[in-house]
Amino acid sequence: MARIVIIGAGISGLAAAARLGTLGHRVTVCEAAPGPGGMVGRLQRDGFSFDTGPTLLSLPAVYRDLALKTGKEPLEQLVGLTPVDPESHHLFADGTALTLPNASRGGVARALDGALGAGAGERWAAVMNRGRAVWEATRRPLLEEPLPADTAPLGTDPYPAPRHGLARLLGGRARPTLIEVAERELGGDPRLTALLTECALRFGLDPRRAPAGATVLPYVEQTFGVWAVRGGLRTLVDVLVARCEQRGVEFRYGARVSPEDFPDAELVLRPEPAAAALPGRFSVLLALRGPRPAGTPQRTVVHTPRPREEFAALFDAPAPHELPTVQVLRPDDPSAVPDERHETAVLTCTVPSQAEVDWTAPGVAEAFADRMLARLHAAGLDLGDRVLWRQLRTPADTERETLSPGGAVASPALAGLGGAFLQPANETGEPGRYRLGQAAHPGGGLARAGMSACVVAGLVGPA
Template sequence: MARIVIIGAGISGLAAAARLATIGHQVTVCEASGTYGGMLGRYQRDGFAFDTGPTLLTLPAVYRDLALKTGREPLEQLVELAPVDPESRHLFADGTALSLPNASRGGVAQALDAALGAGTGERWGAVMNRGRAVWEATRRPLLEEPLPADPGALGTDPYPAPPRRGLARLRPGGSAPTLDQVAARELGGHPALTALLTEYALRFGFDPRTAPAGATVIPYMEQTFGVWSVRGGLRALAEAVYRRCEQRGVEFRFDTRIEQDPPDADLVLRPAPAEAALPGRVSVLLALRGARPPGTAHRTVVHAADRAAELAAVFGSEPGRSEPGLPDRPTVQVLRPDDPSGRPDEEHEAVTLTVTVPSQARLDWTVPGVAGRFADRLLAHVDAAGLGLGERVRWRVVRTPADTEREALAPGGAVPRPALAGAGGAFLQPANTTGRAGHYLLGGAAHPGGGLARAGMSACVVAGLIGPA
């Protein structure tokens, strides 16, 4: 039995603690703040409740495995899960509306044809088929196994070259090394399909002008395996894993900042240092008067009025150059869960707007008035798309990367990105082993990267490296 100290009670630290305690180790979790969950926070006021971090669950199999391996119970006995259907509703700049079904690639193709014209579903489906090839090539080395000692092979993008037809066969080259080139070459530059592909990348902090084509694995995974909501928000998932840790005898020390290696530990697990300059998120929590309209989608995406201007504002006017600013009418996720635990009664609604923005390290969100004016613009933007939220606002709270930095101890308030193959390894995360005996890295800034599912995978990989007592 090893004495293991885990630094940080975020979801990856909790998951690792539960796994390691279950296989016989003595585990202590030290958390600098006064609570657990990390980015899985919850804001409550006047009977309203909002997630302050991730809001939806993809790849629930990761937490189903955790529940079974640490307690022989299905995840559904720990939290109440429900598939989100439609998976998302999209409102494009030209006024076109599109609803995508959950976990149905055939249904997605039909919806695209109906909303955007015949043939668009086939185009999108062909790209998703190549995303499937990326999934099959990288699932184990990027999600389920430790990063190879020599990760050189993962520097090559596994996205397969599409078939070349007509005069294209006479031109040199044929691969699509970036997402933007996928959109131009394989989606025909179709504005709505390009915006759809961009949204998946932007949500995870990737610049589609530089992200490898293999990032198509992100929409492939969502559209294939589905998206799920948790009653009580994703904070309920953190609570369930915390309770499992307590059942397995994990000791917690809150308000405990660890600056040096604990002297009483055989093994130490800590979060990898995040890259502060990565994009962050602004969330606007809206307490609304009036009932949630029947048939309202859980997630509506209002797309940017000017895609190029949005990318220039968030990432810089040219790929690789940092000239951050705030986009005028950006891509906004509007989250409207049908969850009674999030509202005081049926005559009110809790809504969250989220948008990808420069991090606190690149744009000072603490300057008075910046966050409020930006929230005003976001509300005007979504209302111009027909949502009619502004006139119903009882109160609102604006949360910026500065809040994430302070509460989740995330440098710059940046949101860690999933690891991707390609681009010479530029989008890989540090390995879970450190080169120091008994020291491991986990969490969103370590292999296999950011996102709720990958945080759980990080814990699984580290537990596998340590092994049973």
């Protein structure tokens, strides 16, 4: 039995602690905050409840595996897990509206043909088929296994460029970026381009620089589906804490520590901080009077009419953008409201981190929140007259609560571009020291954080 110290009670630290406790190790989790969860937070006020971090779950198989491996119980026995259908509703700058079904690539193609015109579904499906090739090539080395010592093969983008037109003339010498995929393979349709790039922006990726293999992100969502947890994703944290306690894991909260504080520990697992220059997230939590209208999509995306300007405002000369892409989350969850006469909504944008923009400066956050609500109003989705109160969440709040530099959100690991999009390996090269979490292999997002824990537990092995 090894004495293992895990620094950080975020979702990856909790998942690793549950797995290592089950393997027979003596595990202590030290967390600087007053409680667990990290970026998976919850705000409760006046009978309303909000997730303050991630709100929906993709690849639930990661946590189904965790539930079974640490307790022989199905995940659905521990949390209320339901597919989000429709998966999303999109409002584009030209007034087009598009509703996409959940976990149905054929249904997505039909919806695209119906909303954007014949042929749109076929073009999108062809790109998603190439996204599937990326998934099949990278699933094991980039998600399920430790990063290999020789990462050179992962420096090559496995996206199979179509063998026609410019791609054929180039003879495969130039691998496209995500935005080039949109321009060359989606017919230049600005709506299909917005659909492809929005998924990358949510993960803090610059579509102009991200490899074409980033098409795997929408492929995974549209193939395996998106899921909601009753009570919010914070419920998943509660379940993991309970599982850890059942496996004898000790928790120390309010403990700001470093690996050097545990010279006698045989193993130390620590989170890898995201780079402060990466984007963060800005959220507006809305308590609304009036019931949730029947048939309201849980996720609506209001796309910017000026995508190139938005990319520049995020990655070139960071500043709050005048017309940002806004995601609107309206959970179909009675436990999130005081009664059936109220509703919650969460507006989110990808924004520059606190290291790039001072979100605490007077008026900056309030002005941006007003801009987000104005974007909804212009798109015909006006919630302003229903607002009882609102609460803002900026990258400065994320930085203060999670110690993530600048409140930055980590991106997933991607193959391609010489390995520029790989995350640091879980093995540090120092005996008994491992990295885990959203900014370590295999990268950001709830599913990858859970995979990071699984990889590290496999490296450590049983007691």
